[in-house]
Amino acid sequence: MLAVPRTPSLPADHPCASCDIRMRTFCSVLDAAELEKFRCQGSTARIEAGRPLFHQGDPADVIFNLKKGSLRLYKLLSDGRRQVTGFLFPGAFLGLAVRDEHAFSAEAIEPVEVCRYTRQRFDAFVEGHPLMERELYRIAAHELAVAREQMVLLGRKTAVERLATFLLSLLDRVREHEPGADLIALPMNRLDIADYLGLTKETVSRVFTAFKTTGLIRLLADDQVLVLDQLRLEQVANGEVTFH
Amino acid sequence: MLAVPRTPSLPADHPCASCDIRMRTFCSVLDAAELEKFRCQGSTARIEAGRPLFHQGDPADVIFNLKKGSLRLYKLLSDGRRQVTGFLFPGAFLGLAVRDEHAFSAEAIEPVEVCRYTRQRFDAFVEGHPLMERELYRIAAHELAVAREQMVLLGRKTAVERLATFLLSLLDRVREHEPGADLIALPMNRLDIADYLGLTKETVSRVFTAFKTTGLIRLLADDQVLVLDQLRLEQVANGEVTFH
DNA sequence: CGTCCTATTGAACAGATTCAATTACCGTGG
DNA sequence: CCACGGTAATTGAATCTGTTCAATAGGACG
Structure with a gap:
């Protein structure tokens, strides 16, 4: 086919x-x-x-x-x-x-x-x-x-909102097993994430950097992400914060 | 809520x-x-x-x-x-x-x-x-x-592909009842279509105009659309035609 | 015929993409 | 343990698609 x-x-x-x-x-x-x-x-x-x-x-x-x-x-x-x-x-x-x-x-x-x-x-x-x-x-x-x-x-959120939403959904999943956890595994690469969020891998990378430099997350080795500020990440995901 | x-x-x-x-x-x-x-x-x-x-x-x-x-x-x-x-x-x-x-x-x-x-x-x-x-x-x-x-x-198609896809899906629906029909009713307004396709009403309007001027469709009174060239509309929907 | 709402069109703008270059990372082998 | 090579990620700059804001046209209805 x-x-x-x-x-x-x-x-x-x-x-x-x-x-x-x-x-x-x-x-x-x-x-x-x-x-x-x-x-x-x-x-x-x-x-x-x-x-x-x-x-x-x-x-x-x-x-x-x-x-x-x-x-x-x-x-x-x-x-x-x-x-x-x-x-x-x-x-x-x-x-x-x-x-x-x-x-x-x-x-x-x-x-x-x-x-x-x-x-x-x-x-x-x-x-x-x-x-x-x-x-x-x-x-x-x-x-x-x-x-x-x-x-x-995909239809209505900005790149920043998309990635924030994505990270929070992964965090939710982690917390089903480990309540209170703030460490997310990201087995998929940037292209996978981009194709999931309707973006390019470059945009995903840039937004990761922005999240990192504003203290929302920390990128660790071994494809892991540490969520530093969940509250603000939620605000970003919901467009309650302009972020720029 | x-x-x-x-x-x-x-x-x-x-x-x-x-x-x-x-x-x-x-x-x-x-x-x-x-x-x-x-x-x-x-x-x-x-x-x-x-x-x-x-x-x-x-x-x-x-x-x-x-x-x-x-x-x-x-x-x-x-x-x-x-x-x-x-x-x-x-x-x-x-x-x-x-x-x-x-x-x-x-x-x-x-x-x-x-x-x-x-x-x-x-x-x-x-x-x-x-x-x-x-x-x-x-x-x-x-x-x-x-x-x-x-x-x-929503994640991967262009505005032109989105509207073509949408019109064809409506055509499919019509043809379940009337095989061979080429007249589509559009009860929803431009904003509804835009919010369905992840676009703005202006973009939807512009693409309708483009489809009209290239002979793909005809816009009739009473919110009806006549499909003039289904084959090309399909090519447009599938990105097989550059269209500009 | 005038009013109201929707649709269309135009022009400037912006967010994300594209293309290109650089850097970081990881596994492998010396 | 470190150098190497290959892939993935990051960063930069130009471009572009679609948006935004604004104005005009069209159509339904009283």
């Missing part, structure tokens, strides 16, 4: 020992026995940094559960312009498309570990569990809300 | 005689008796042009089924910047949020007729119909795909 460079298919299967990251989400809707029945039907695969899980247009016959690492999801225009529609982190489900073809590409940003289920098997499992159906709907509706929030960012 | 001007609540109820536009969609998953059971539990309301159905932050306790007219959905930033996240046309469902508060506002663009169901009643109905659950998931997943396509438009 799209003329994008293909890499060979995923590495060979080996049994999945503990693919229960996302499964925990389903604990609330499935009893232990049912959960166990589904838990280890998948197989684990490791994917190295930069490698695709699938491309836009590929048949959507596999469901992924991201166990380790991070992914970028993106869509391409025919001339190569790219829009990153999202980043995925451990616990995320991927491949829940209704269509039989993927509408976007997924690539590993860092070395990744995923648990894979055939769509057939996943569908069969869901078939017998109406509450799973509801949970899937809940997930889709949440992603829809996130996507619409991103539409606001 | 948001300081937006409120208008009084919806006009008084009156019985719904034939709220079956969207119900047809569910025919595939419900038998006739079940469908009938749900069909007329709603009440019809008329809303005049410019009036809201609900605002961002309002409790999401009503489900709407759009029977006549068109709606704009939008989100506001605190300083008044607006992002229109979508336009709704007859047959559309609205209010299917998972959260208990609306994440966006909905306003009538033209005089509108909706069928309303209480969320409570709708949920109760869905509860007993697992296939409905699946259908709702299907709808949400489709809207998610549309939202991501719009992210590409």
